[in-house]
Amino acid sequence: xxxxxxxxxxxxxxxxxxxxxxxxxxxxxxxxxxxxxxxxxxxxxxxxxxxxxxxxxxxxxxxxxxxxxxxxxxxxxxxxxxxxxxxxxxxxxxxxxxxxxxxxxxxxxxxxxxxxxxxxxxxxxxxxxxxxxxxxxxxxxxxxxx
Amino acid sequence: xxxxxxxxxxxxxxxxxxxxxxxxxxxxxxxxxxxxxxxxxxxxxxxxxxxxxxxxxxxxxxxxxxxxxxxxxxxxxxxxxxxxxxxxxxxxxxxxxxxxxxxxxxxxxxxxxxxxxxxxxxxxxxxxxxxxxxxxxxxxxxxxxxxxxxxxxxxxxxxxxxxxxxxxxxxxxxxxxxxxxxxxxxxxxxxxxxxxxxxxxxxxxxxxxxxxxxxxxxxxxxxxxxxxxxxxxxxxxxxxxxxxxxxxxxxxxxxxxxxxxxxxxxxxxxxxxxxxxxxxxxxxxxxxxxxxxxxxxxxxxxxxxxxxxxxxxxxxxxxxxxxxxxxxxxxxxxxxxxxxxxxxxxxxxxxxxxxxxxxxxxxxxxxxxxxxxxxx
Numbered sequence: 001x002x003x004x005x006x007x008x009x010x011x012x013x014x015x016x017x018x019x020x021x022x023x024x025x026x027x028x029x030x031x032x033x034x035x036x037x038x039x040x041x042x043x044x045x046x047x048x049x050x051x052x053x054x055x056x057x058x059x060x061x062x063x064x065x066x067x068x069x070x071x072x073x074x075x076x077x078x079x080x081x082x083x084x085x086x087x088x089x090x091x092x093x094x095x096x097x098x099x100x101x102x103x104x105x106x107x108x109x110x111x112x113x114x115x116x117x118x119x120x121x122x123x124x125x126x127x128x129x130x131x132x133x134x135x136x137x138x139x140x141x142x143x144x145x146x
Numbered sequence: 147x148x149x150x151x152x153x154x155x156x157x158x159x160x161x162x163x164x165x166x167x168x169x170x171x172x173x174x175x176x177x178x179x180x181x182x183x184x185x186x187x188x189x190x191x192x193x194x195x196x197x198x199x200x201x202x203x204x205x206x207x208x209x210x211x212x213x214x215x216x217x218x219x220x221x222x223x224x225x226x227x228x229x230x231x232x233x234x235x236x237x238x239x240x241x242x243x244x245x246x247x248x249x250x251x252x253x254x255x256x257x258x259x260x261x262x263x264x265x266x267x268x269x270x271x272x273x274x275x276x277x278x279x280x281x282x283x284x285x286x287x288x289x290x291x292x293x294x295x296x297x298x299x300x301x302x303x304x305x306x307x308x309x310x311x312x313x314x315x316x317x318x319x320x321x322x323x324x325x326x327x328x329x330x331x332x333x334x335x336x337x338x339x340x341x342x343x344x345x346x347x348x349x350x351x352x353x354x355x356x357x358x359x360x361x362x363x364x365x366x367x368x369x370x371x372x373x374x375x376x377x378x379x380x381x382x383x384x385x386x387x388x389x390x391x392x393x394x395x396x397x398x399x400x401x402x403x404x405x406x407x408x409x410x411x412x413x414x415x416x417x418x419x420x421x422x423x424x425x426x427x428x429x430x431x432x433x434x435x436x437x438x439x440x441x442x443x444x445x446x447x448x449x450x451x452x453x454x455x456x457x458x459x460x461x462x463x464x465x466x467x468x469x470x471x472x473x474x475x476x477x478x479x480x481x482x483x484x485x486x487x488x489x490x491x492x493x494x495x496x497x498x499x500x501x502x503x504x505x506x507x508x509x510x511x512x513x514x515x516x517x518x519x520x521x522x
Contacts, residue, residue, distance in 0.1 A: 070400060074344070101279050
């Protein structure tokens with residue numbers, strides 16, 4: 001084992017077979033959520049089988065890209081992988097699934113709990129990637145169960 | 147109530163530089179546990195560990211001269227499986243597929259590699275959904291869960307620090323603890339650097355340790371063969387289908403810990419005990435906030451009440467629930483929680499350095515799994 005820290009942020013991105021549809025949509029600037037074709041249950045992260053009904057058939061639902069921050073941290077590491085601080089956020093999307101991402105252009109130094117956010121695609125290592133920024137009044141009434 | 151006992155415990159020293167191989171640590175700890183049980187390696191016919199262990203089971207069997215071994219098992223989720231591994235041993239003994247099962251864990255997670263550093267690429271694909279956005283260390287994985295607890299109940303990092311001070315106080319009087327003789331104050335805690343702001347400071351994090359621990363589980367009717375048997379009153383493990391590969395971000399209410407609550411319910415149902423019957427608790431804490439969620443999940447205090455429960459001294463040796471009496475994973479060592487099972491055995495034997503008074507029942511919690519130890 002080496003003492004050198006792995007380059008988790010700078011490594012080439014891997015796209016697993018079950019995730020490919022998501023990144024193909026993201027390349028077009030669309031945030032999609034995997035949906036069971038039979039019982040219509042949404043799921044994320046992507047998975048080959050529906051945990052609700054066992055179906056292998058699925059399609060996708062386009063997300064509005066709007067949601068609310070359920071939890072967040074400031075991700076800073078003294079070594080290379082996070083040499084710039086990032087605000088990591090757990091977003092509850094309007095559609096009900098949750099998504100881990102980063103808050104871009106934070107409006108202040110925090111806290112960010114419960115803030116409404118909206119998706120914004122940016123390049124990350126060659127992949128058009130869904131990040132989020134704080135949003136206006138449109139999502140103020142959004143219910144979050146967490 | 148199970149028909150099994152912990153017959154023996156064994157461990158290496160806990161260090162940052164063991165100077166020997168992980169297999170050697172596993173062999174040393176395992177042989178010590180077998181001899182402590184009054185058994186010989188040939189008596190061991192089952193072997194169990196949990197994931198994130200680099201020691202091959204068969205290689206350890208060969209080192210020990212154990213067996214023939216007829217039962218193998220490895221439980222998922224790393225440290226969430228410390229007590230789950232014990233459940234494998236109990237199930238094997240109760241079903242009759244094994245008579246004496248060795249449960250072990252050994253590694254050089256400080257000198258061989260740095261477990262708390264960003265994890266290398268690869269691993270199960272779902273990790274990418276977190277790692278791509280910077281969630282690349284255990285501290286970050288868990289902090290993103292714990293932050294909701296802070297927000298929901300107004301818990302502060304200073305509240306977490308009061309747990310750390312307690313753990314380090316116990317470690318200070320435990321000669322086997324890495325932080326032996328090095329207690330800290332709340333000011334020390336608050337002055338330690340942020341690891342994951344605004345949740346975890348350095349002193350909220352468990353250690354990276356070198357070391358090994360092993361236990362031997364056998365039938366309760368073999369108590370005459372062993373020197374200091376401890377009964378396994380109940381053992382349980384609970385995972386929900388929305389579980390994720392990191393800390394779970396998909397509970398309806400992230401400020402609670404439903405899997406630990408379900409594990410607690412199973413333990414109390416199976417043992418016929420209640421939280422009031424627990425004399426001492428050894429609670430897995432890779433990070434200090436986990437103690438808060440687990441205390442509440444087990445019903446030792448209500449939701450959001452752990453900060454006050456801890457501040458009131460309930461975790462002290464003369465408190466209502468002496469907790470992590472070895473110093474915990476923060477103070478003694480991070481052997482993925484199996485050292486906390488060992489401490490539970492010592493508490494029931496009455497041989498712990500920080501011994502609770504008149505211990506009849508000790509709870510050991512390791513995230514989603516847990517067990518209750520008691521007098522034979």
